[in-house]
Amino acid sequence: MQKITPFLWFDDQAEQAAAFYTSVFERSKIVDVMHYPDAGEGGKGRVMSVTFELDGQTFIALNGGPNPQFAFSPAMSLFIHCRSQEEVDALWQRLGEGGERLQCGWLRDKFGVTWQVVPTVLGGMLRDEDHERAARVMRAMMRMCKLDIAQLQRAYEGEGG
Known part of the structure; x- marks a missing residue:
């Protein structure tokens, strides 16, 4: 496991972004998709985060909801x-x-x-x-x-x- 992982906050496009990025870079893949529990942002089953690799570098994308302070x-x-x-x-x-x-x-x-x-x-x-x-x-x-x-x-x- 790498010590430092870029963590990207999306409104609700984490899954789409990870799929796009892994299609652009060679040696890339979706590693894990985590869903919100019942009490989570937007309801049970909604994608919370996607862990993915781009050419061996791990990233995490979060569906954190709209927040203009976190653009x-x-x-x-x-x-x-x-x-x-x-x-x-x-x-x-x-x-x-x-x-x-x-x-x-x-x-x-x-x-x-x-x-x-x-x-x-x-x-x-x-x-x-x-x-x-x-x-x-x-x-x-x-x-x-x-x-x-x-x-x-x-x-x-x-x-x-």
């Missing part, structure tokens, strides 16, 4: 390390369906959860000892919604940015 926000996001442009493209497309595409590789999915879809090569580019090179990459990234490895590479090499 998702970009202040807490899920960061996805992508090995290729194909992976960036596929995850950007699937997670963005019905949601909102934001700047710098961020998007809000149809359930309100914020994700960062980021190619792994970006970190090395931004940590480059040549500060001007890193700054060019940062400027290029700031102009993008979905991150494009080829454009970032051109900025890194001084061909743009």
